Amino acid sequence: MSALASSFRPMASRFLAQKLPLSAVRRATPVSFPRGSVRSFSQSPFWQLKKYTESHEWIELADNGKTAKIGITTYAAHSLGDVVYVELPAEGLEVAAHEPVGAVESVKSASDVLSPVSGTVVRGNSVLDDQAKFINQSPEDEAWIAEIEVNDPAELDALFDEAAYKKHIEAEDH
Amino acid sequence: MSSLRPASRGFRLLASKPVSRSSTLLSQPLIASPRVLRSAHTATTRPRLAIAPLSANGGLRYASSMSPAGSLKQTQLHDVHVARGAKMVPFAGFSMPLQYSDLSHVESHHWTREKASLFDVSHMVQHHLSGPGALDLLMKITPSSLDKLNPNQSTLSCLLEDGTGGILDDTVITRLSSDTFYFVTNAGRRAEDLAFLQAEIDIYRSTHGPESITWDVLDDRALVALQGPLAAAVLQPLVKDSDLSTLYFGNCRSLTLTFPDGTTSAEPLLVSRTGYTGEDGFEISIPTAKDSSLPRRVTELLLSNPEQVRLAGLAARDSLRLEAGMCLYGSDISTSQTPSAASLSWLVGKDRRDPATANFNGAATILPQVASPAKTLSQRRVGFTIEKGSPAREGAVIVDMNDESRAQIGVITSGLPSPSLGGVNIAMGYIKNGLHKKGTEVGVIVRNKVRKATVTGMPWVESKFYRPKA
Numbered sequence: 001m002s003a004l005a006s007s008f009r010p011m012a013s014r015f016l017a018q019k020l021p022l023s024a025v026r027r028a029t030p031v032s033f034p035r036g037s038v039r040s041f042s043q044s045p046f047w048q049l050k051k052y053t054e055s056h057e058w059i060e061l062a063d064n065g066k067t068a069k070i071g072i073t074t075y076a077a078h079s080l081g082d083v084v085y086v087e088l089p090a091e092g093l094e095v096a097a098h099e100p101v102g103a104v105e106s107v108k109s110a111s112d113v114l115s116p117v118s119g120t121v122v123r124g125n126s127v128l129d130d131q132a133k134f135i136n137q138s139p140e141d142e143a144w145i146a147e148i149e150v151n152d153p154a155e156l157d158a159l160f161d162e163a164a165y166k167k168h169i170e171a172e173d174h
Numbered sequence: 175m176s177s178l179r180p181a182s183r184g185f186r187l188l189a190s191k192p193v194s195r196s197s198t199l200l201s202q203p204l205i206a207s208p209r210v211l212r213s214a215h216t217a218t219t220r221p222r223l224a225i226a227p228l229s230a231n232g233g234l235r236y237a238s239s240m241s242p243a244g245s246l247k248q249t250q251l252h253d254v255h256v257a258r259g260a261k262m263v264p265f266a267g268f269s270m271p272l273q274y275s276d277l278s279h280v281e282s283h284h285w286t287r288e289k290a291s292l293f294d295v296s297h298m299v300q301h302h303l304s305g306p307g308a309l310d311l312l313m314k315i316t317p318s319s320l321d322k323l324n325p326n327q328s329t330l331s332c333l334l335e336d337g338t339g340g341i342l343d344d345t346v347i348t349r350l351s352s353d354t355f356y357f358v359t360n361a362g363r364r365a366e367d368l369a370f371l372q373a374e375i376d377i378y379r380s381t382h383g384p385e386s387i388t389w390d391v392l393d394d395r396a397l398v399a400l401q402g403p404l405a406a407a408v409l410q411p412l413v414k415d416s417d418l419s420t421l422y423f424g425n426c427r428s429l430t431l432t433f434p435d436g437t438t439s440a441e442p443l444l445v446s447r448t449g450y451t452g453e454d455g456f457e458i459s460i461p462t463a464k465d466s467s468l469p470r471r472v473t474e475l476l477l478s479n480p481e482q483v484r485l486a487g488l489a490a491r492d493s494l495r496l497e498a499g500m501c502l503y504g505s506d507i508s509t510s511q512t513p514s515a516a517s518l519s520w521l522v523g524k525d526r527r528d529p530a531t532a533n534f535n536g537a538a539t540i541l542p543q544v545a546s547p548a549k550t551l552s553q554r555r556v557g558f559t560i561e562k563g564s565p566a567r568e569g570a571v572i573v574d575m576n577d578e579s580r581a582q583i584g585v586i587t588s589g590l591p592s593p594s595l596g597g598v599n600i601a602m603g604y605i606k607n608g609l610h611k612k613g614t615e616v617g618v619i620v621r622n623k624v625r626k627a628t629v630t631g632m633p634w635v636e637s638k639f640y641r642p643k644a
Binding site for chain 2: 081087108
């Protein structure tokens, strides 16, 4: 993956080296994570529509096969802690894969949200303008960050599916 | 400025950033002409971070993160942290708690402002210095009027480099008796401070004899900070023989703790009314010579009512100290600054400003700066409030809004959305002399966008130190 992603790994593993007790996990466990992908799967037998990146973004292709929503994973939202500001992309912004399509700020850190694939921004999720905290409540569902028109849906093929992503974060956890 | 005074030892908590220092400060020296600053402009563009920074360190960078994890030291309270769900991170060579599972960073921040939080700061370096030469030595290496301190009184000070007058570290020095001192320095500056102190002591001893000074680094002691409006109410029942209502900010007492079973601490604890959050509170130095479990037992005793006291980590400590306008060594101040260059002229004792008699390190450089800052200083350390949007953090470049070339006129050294102010972006940084007046509007570049910032007086959250009523 990109240099960015690889630079992330050591940081992440350091972060994740700490096992948090369940009480901490509770805060950031919206039910949407598994459910969302299962639904997409069943509706579209040809593609697995929700994919994940090494740098903890998710992308879900709409049924039209052209547009997709992008957000950060539950795991990432939990790692971030209290999100206080989300920078949304401007409409019409053209992004290449691994380029920032937004940013998420907690009190203690700033993180770029990297677009998993190339495309053009249709809109940012304006709900997050006033309610950045929403990211912590529904990161993989209603608190998506950007909607883009993807250049080539086939770019999604290279990304993690749910099982691979799970493995990825488990590996980082250990 | 007086509000800054308590900036007490806390600095050191988060102070271990020689690494970031060298890449930030050295590449864009704060004491530099605007031209030099401009050339460094590109060094501080957007942080190229994936979700990464969420990681442990959060906006903080730890020098120790460069060293292998296996070599990290643990404080005496390590097991307590782990048992209570701490997220441990490398910091200044130690494995330290960033936050705990019961409260998020923001919740822990508010908890400290509303109730009381307990911070483990045992990684900081505690010193004991005594002997007939102790006062003389300390008055050479600091600009403080330590000779005016009463017994059990302390002051924020700084260690000064000979010649340059650069700040080697900040420290809180307590005078225990006429020739006995206790002081605390930053963990992140341990190697530099110890080498500096050893060299200065050697010089002093070479002319005054080996017995003139006795210096001990109190590595066997733990140090915890109990901070928040409920701090005194929490501590008072445990020190029945002492009336804390007469222990004021900047003073300390040696106190014996009583445990619920009626037993007392094997040795007295040094309890100082001070802190690094802007709240009332205490820093408690805990000896272990007679009872190695004392730090753990004291901590658990202080935490016995979870409705009042919770553990808090480095994350809350950083946001609390910034709101209180307190400097973090390694971010906001470094060896590149003299006290005046860091807007800390008040650290120079009033009666130590006469060039004819001043004998502290760097006095020849520092005293003209104290006397006429406008003529001698190129930059000032000030606070900024930045418009809504992405927070301006360490390294963000400050520009003149009216200058289309966007020449750099300063740099942010600490910044975050203030939890106590509902997320308003606050920051501390250096700006060109002349543009440092309150209300001056400037631009700060965050993520390639210029954000409007206003020079603001510090602190953002008024300090609530416990002082005698006037």
